[in-house]
Amino acid sequence: MKYPIVFIVIYILMSGFSRNERKSCPAQEAGLMRQTTGFNSTPSEIKQDKNQEPWTSGQLMNPADLASVISDPKARKPLIFCVGPGALILGSLDMGPAKEKENLEKFKLQLSKLPKDANIVIYCGCCPFEHCPNIRPAFSLLKAMKFTNAHLLNLEHNIKTDWVAKGYPQA
Numbered sequence: 174m175k176y177p178i179v180f181i182v183i184y185i186l187m188s189g190f191s192r193n194e195r196k197s198c199p200a201q202e203a204g205l206m207r208q209t210t211g212f213n214s215t216p217s218e219i220k221q222d223k224n225q226e227p228w229t230s231g232q233l234m235n236p237a238d239l240a241s242v243i244s245d246p247k248a249r250k251p252l253i254f255c256v257g258p259g260a261l262i263l264g265s266l267d268m269g270p271a272k273e274k275e276n277l278e279k280f281k282l283q284l285s286k287l288p289k290d291a292n293i294v295i296y297c298g299c300c301p302f303e304h305c306p307n308i309r310p311a312f313s314l315l316k317a318m319k320f321t322n323a324h325l326l327n328l329e330h331n332i333k334t335d336w337v338a339k340g341y342p343q344a
Contacts, residue, residue: 226302226309226312227309227312227313227316228312228316228323228325232323232324232325233324233325233326233327234294234324234325234326234327235327236326236327236328236335236336236339236341237339237341239251239253239262239294239326239341240336240339240341240342243262243263243264243341243342244342249292250264251292251293251294251324252266252287252291252292252293252294253265253266253293253294253295253296254266254268254280254283254293254294254295254296254311255267255268255295255296255297255298256268256269256270256271256276256280256295256296256297256307256308256310256311257270257271257296257297257298257299257305257307257308257332258270258297258299260344261298261332261336261337261343261344262296262326262332262336262341262342262343262344263342263343263344264342264344265296265344266283268280268283268311270297270299270306270307271297271307271308271310271311271314272306272307272310277310277311277314280311280314281314281318284314284315284318284320285318287320289318289319289320289321290320290321290322291320291322292322292324293315293320293322293323293324294323294324294325294326295308295311295312295315295323295324295325295326296308296325296326296328296332297311297328297332298326298328298331298332298333298335298336299331299332300331301329301330301331302328302329308325312325
């Protein structure tokens, strides 16, 4: 006897919610859910979308790897841009904090002169990524300008702990 009740409940819930008539929920209106083939995303997909960074894990560069390239006289050097408070890495160009519009425009001007496949590394180093106000606008700009070989220096703590204290090449 419990099966007919289940079917009735399902019928009631589904009635009036065809693909074209589906009402949006607050999470959809806030952009936290994606429409796929008529079904809403799962909670894990919502969390991933909400917290998605403009870079991929493959675009993170280990500080030791960059230090090795900088130190190798035969290695082809990437273009290194500091998008934070001060360029401390040897060979890096100081763009100023990318959270400020004028500095982001300065960075955009520099990028406009480069081929889309240029080997680019950006860094800030003021604080851990989750608190940094500079790396997201800068990396989003690289992505918007369609650079295909862009990297973010993976400074887990800050520039002093993850670069200077390790004796890596400084300006």
